[in-house]
Amino acid sequence: MTDADRDDARPTVPPSLAAAVAGYAWARDTIGASGGAVFRLHGKAGAPNLYLKHGRDAVADAITEEAARLNWLAAHLPVPAVVKFRRTPHEAFLLMTALPGRTAYQVLVAEPDARPDVIDALAAFLRRLHAIPVSDCPFVAGHAQRLAVARARIDAGLVDVGDFDEERQGWTAEDVWDGLQALLPLAADPVVTHGDFSLDNLIVEGGEVVGCIDVGRAGIADRYQDLAILWNCLHEFGPALQDRLFQSYGIARPDRRKLRFHLMLDELF
Known part of the structure; x- marks a missing residue:
């Protein structure tokens, strides 16, 4: 088992995201990752699968750029919907819906x-x-x-x-x-x-x-x-x-x- 597979590899989410991710199983995902950490949140009864991107410093800046583009592109193309976005001085958390397929x-x-x-x-x-x-x-x-x-x-x-x-x-x-x-x-x-x-x-x-x-x-x-x-x-x-x-x-x-x-x-x- 690698560090990326362990439970303690999860980021500590801010209080504003805690309720949204509660009850999910977490799995580290590397497909489509562009820096930072990407987690697939799944297995919550009656709830859709989600993805969480997390990064610090320069990666946090990139995640912030992605959140802005997702919100704009949503009017033109099918892209993941932004469920929650949280930016602190040194970290960014982007919670999105999962696309089927x-x-x-x-x-x-x-x-x-x-x-x-x-x-x-x-x-x-x-x-x-x-x-x-x-x-x-x-x-x-x-x-x-x-x-x-x-x-x-x-x-x-x-x-x-x-x-x-x-x-x-x-x-x-x-x-x-x-x-x-x-x-x-x-x-x-x-x-x-x-x-x-x-x-x-x-x-x-x-x-x-x-x-x-x-x-x-x-x-x-x-x-x-x-x-x-x-x-x-x-x-x-x-x-x-x-x-x-x-x-x-x-x-x-x-x-x-x-x-x-x-x-x-x-x-x-």
């Missing part, structure tokens, strides 16, 4: 024959997201903003070079930075993006995408911010499905320069 990754692994239909469903959901009017979105997440954050992460030594994709194994963070600069400037094509549109963050049930999670990076950015991450996730399932993603989304000739740029940028987060 499995992650897109789980479905692709378990149901090989359904893979083309799943890709079509993912592309349809992405089109729906990208169709949200940019003028309605209060969050900016374009590559200029992300490059500034990436530079700060490099300077602080926060980039995990051991987690780089295979084609960039052996690179330093500065190598990635230099590669990004060589691909600039990029023609802007702003839409409302998820920011981390990966197979683990998309929930599927009955052959449809019923929602997305981990929306803390959502905001106005180039559409390839989402396309590149999803395209890269599909690598292990073969180039035919990668090609189908763009065909189903409605792009006949993918912009390889933008793909390279956004995949390199993602290495720094």
